[in-house]
Amino acid sequence: MNSKISFRDVVKTFPLKGATFTALDGVSLDIADQEFVTVVGPSGCGKSTLLSMAAGLQEPDSGRVLVDGTPVSGPGPDRGVIFQQYALFPWLTVRQNVEFGLRLASVPTAERRRRTDQAIGLVGLSDFADALPKTLSGGMKQRCAIARAYAVDPQVLLMDEPFGALDALTRVQLQDQLLGTWSQEKRTVLFITHDVDEAVYLASRVVVMAAKPGRIHRVIDVDLPYPRTEEIRLSPEFRHIRNEVWTSVYHQEAAPPRAA
Structure with missing residues (x-):
């Protein structure tokens, strides 16, 4: 796979009430050129931190974040960022x-x-x-x-819950609008969301993250054709993948203890 964005064993911690909160713990992920990837997971799993490091707004404590094989050292015009x-x-x-x-x-x-x-x-x-x-x-x-x-x-669009504050109908309309624009422009998209249906509807792959510490739990392929339509959203195939993602998000086991 020709990687556009790469995370290599990324670790990020923050001080929290006299202790250390591990936002990301050894995260590795490759996103291909022109791929649409969504990231979903419970609160505190490091989704937004992952995107911020791709945007160059934060730096990892260890590990590397690369775009086109070059380490990210700050914001740049090659990456467009859209927040909620x-x-x-x-x-x-x-x-x-x-x-x-x-x-x-x-x-x-x-x-x-x-x-x-x-x-x-x-x-x-x-x-x-x-x-x-x-x-x-x-x-x-x-x-x-x-x-x-x-x-x-920009070559890359980094989107952090951009539709999270919208009503349900407007949200669906903008999902279709975004996919229509992406099909014309073919940027690489990393899209953060809390909404499992949205994650499945938009993406070719869904990255499911887990919290405490923040890490990748599963990566699930979305084997549904583009363009996505209302018929696809209502199909048994969509429902099956949606249930798989839902189970992965909300029925996670605790992380095993790290080796000393």
């Missing part, structure tokens, strides 16, 4: 928010406009390009945040 919070500038329009990163990169005006309009079109916000965030629904704000990430043309 929309983080839009309220005084800027949709277009101005989307082109913000391109302005920072001193992209020429004509090219900046072309890439901004393309990204806005991909997420279906062309009719709202001149609207301020306060006039948008929650789902539209998140689509704006996704367009902003796409505009800088």
Whole structure:
């Protein structure tokens, strides 16, 4: 497998009430170029920490995180990061928010406009390009945040529960929107979620993590065709994989003691 993102025996700890909390304990994982991988697990299993290290926002205590075989040493334009919070500038329009990163990169005006309009079109916000965030629904704000990430043309999208605050219908609609955009652009996606159905519906592989300490419990292949549809979501095959992931998340055994 040609790995786009690699985690090599990654360990990350944090001080907690005079003790040490192990967020990640020897995590190794390879994500292929253009692969869509979701990560699911109980609270405290290190999902967001894993993504933050791929983004260059945190460093491992030991082990390595690599993108294209190069150790991650900080944030970079090759990786777009999307969080649950929309983080839009309220005084800027949709277009101005989307082109913000391109302005920072001193992209020429004509090219900046072309890439901004393309990204806005991909997420279906062309009719709202001149609207301020306060006039948008929650789902539209998140689509704006996704367009902003796409505009800088990253090779990797790192998404930390981007749909977690949305209502169920909007969440399903944005899942389909995201998969439609991914099928056109074919980025490598690492997507964190608490929702088992979402994890299965989006991904080609689901990484199930366990807590105390944070570690990979199982990696489950999702052998369902793209494009994903409502029929697939309601199929026995989807239900079987969903139940397998659910059982892996919520019926985990305690970690064995580490060797001295």
